[in-house]
Amino acid sequence: MSEGQKFQLGTVGALSLSVVSSVSIVICNKALISTLGFTFATTLTSWHLLVTFCSLHIALWMKLFEHKPFDARAVMGFGILNGISIGLLNLSLGFNSVGFYQMTKLAIIPCTVLLETLFFRKQFSRSIQLSLTILLMGVGIATVTDLQLNVLGSILSLLAVLTTCVAQIMTNTIQKKFRVSSTQLLYQSCPYQALTLFIVGPFLDGLLTNKNVLAFKYTPLVLFFIVLSCLISVSVNFSTFLVIGKTSPVTYQVLGHLKTCLVLAFGYVLLRDPFSWRNILGILIAVVGMVLYSYCCTLENQQKQNEAPAKLPEVKESETDPLISAENGTGILADGGVPKVVPLWNSNKDLDA
Numbered sequence: 491m492s493e494g495q496k497f498q499l500g501t502v503g504a505l506s507l508s509v510v511s512s513v514s515i516v517i518c519n520k521a522l523i524s525t526l527g528f529t530f531a532t533t534l535t536s537w538h539l540l541v542t543f544c545s546l547h548i549a550l551w552m553k554l555f556e557h558k559p560f561d562a563r564a565v566m567g568f569g570i571l572n573g574i575s576i577g578l579l580n581l582s583l584g585f586n587s588v589g590f591y592q593m594t595k596l597a598i599i600p601c602t603v604l605l606e607t608l609f610f611r612k613q614f615s616r617s618i619q620l621s622l623t624i625l626l627m628g629v630g631i632a633t634v635t636d637l638q639l640n641v642l643g644s645i646l647s648l649l650a651v652l653t654t655c656v657a658q659i660m661t662n663t664i665q666k667k668f669r670v671s672s673t674q675l676l677y678q679s680c681p682y683q684a685l686t687l688f689i690v691g692p693f694l695d696g697l698l699t700n701k702n703v704l705a706f707k708y709t710p711l712v713l714f715f716i717v718l719s720c721l722i723s724v725s726v727n728f729s730t731f732l733v734i735g736k737t738s739p740v741t742y743q744v745l746g747h748l749k750t751c752l753v754l755a756f757g758y759v760l761l762r763d764p765f766s767w768r769n770i771l772g773i774l775i776a777v778v779g780m781v782l783y784s785y786c787c788t789l790e791n792q793q794k795q796n797e798a799p800a801k802l803p804e805v806k807e808s809e810t811d812p813l814i815s816a817e818n819g820t821g822i823l824a825d826g827g828v829p830k831v832v833p834l835w836n837s838n839k840d841l842d843a
Contacts, residue, residue, distance in 0.1 A: 504732040505745060511725035512749045518722060522715040530695040530703040532580050536687035537716070538723035543680035545724045550677065557677070560668040565675075568660050569682025575657050576683075577690055578650035584698035586643035592633040594647040596626050599743045602655045606739075610659075617786040622744070625779025629747045632754060632772025658739035665735040672731035680727075744783055751776050 522528045550557055583591045599622055606612040665675055692703050706712075734742045751773045 508729035515722040533691035539684035541720040546677040569679035573686025575653035587638040621783035628775030
C-alpha cells in the first residue's frame with residue numbers, strides 16, 4: 491500500500507470516528523440535559539477532559555504512544571485558550587437566542603478563512619469559497635430560526651468565534667511545527683483545558699442556569715449517562731485533534747456542519763423532534779456544498795501534486811484538504827496549533843459535540 495493510500499485510509503478513519511463519536515455524544519448529552527435536567531454543560535466538559543487525560547495516561551503507561559515534551563509555554567497557552575473558547579461558546583448560547591448562536595457557529599468558517607489568509611497567506615480558490623458559501627447557506631436554512639441581538643451577547647459571540655478560530659488553527663500548526671501527533675498534543679494540553687474549565691465551570695453554569703452543580707441530585711441513571719458521556723468524549727476529543735492534524739481547521743468545521751445535519755436527522759428519526767421542509771431543504775443544500783468542497787479540494791490537490799516537481803520552492807499553501815484527501819498536505823502552515831473539544835450546550839435542546 492502506497493503512502494498516499496495509507497494517508498487516505500487514516501483520514502477516512504479519523505473522519506468516521508469523529509462523526510460517529512460526535513453524533514453519539516450529542517444523543518447522550520441530549521438525554522442527560524433535556525430529559526434528566528443535568529444542564530451543567532461547562533462542568534461536564536471539564537469532566538470529559540479529565541477522563542480523556544486519564545485514558546491517555548493509561549495508554550502511555552501501556553506504551554501505546556510515546557510522550558514527546560515540547561514548548562511548555564505553547565502547550566499551556568494552547569490548553570488555556572481551548573478552555574476559554576469552550577466557556578465563551580457556552581456563554582454565547584446563554585446570552586443569545588438559539589438562532590443567533592447558530593449564526594455564531596456558522597461565522598467560524600469565514601473567520602478562519604480570513605485569519606489564515608491574513609496571517610498565514612493561505613490561498614482559497616474561488617471554487618472553494620463558493621462551496622463553503624453553499625454549505626453555510628444550507629446549514630443556515632436548516633438551523634437558524636430567529637435572530638435576537640443584544641450587546642453583551644454579541645460581544646461574547648465575537649470573542650467565542652475568535653478564540654475558537656485561533657485555537658483550531660493552533661491545533662493544526664502546532665502538530666506540524668513541533669512534529670507531534672494528535673495524541674501527544676492532546677495528552678499534554680488536556681490538563682490545562684480541564685483545569686481551566688474545572689475552575690470556571692461551576693461559576694458559568696450557575697450564571698446560566700441559576701443552579702448549583704454540587705446541589706444536583708445524582709441518581710444512578712444520571713450517573714450512568716455522565717459516565718457514558720465521559721467515555722464517548724475520549725473518542726470525540728481524540729478524533730478532533732486527529733482530523734485537524736490530518737486535514738485543516740476549515741475542513742474540520744465543514745465536517746462539524748455535516749455532524750449538525752446528521753444530528754437533526756437522527757433527532758427526527760430516533761427522538762421524533764419537530765422537522766420541517768425547511769430543515770430538509772437546508773440539509774440537502776449543505777450536503778451539496780460539502781460534496782462540492784471535497785471535490786474542489788481533491789481536484790486542487792491533484793493539480794498541486796502535478797505542479798510540485800517543477801515549482802516546489804515557490805508553492806504557496808492553498809486550501810486543499812478535502813473531507814477525504816489523497817495527499818498528506820506537506821506544505822501546510824509552519825507554526826501554531828488548536829483545539830476544540832466541544833460538547834457545547836445547545837439551549838434546552840442538546841449538547842453539541
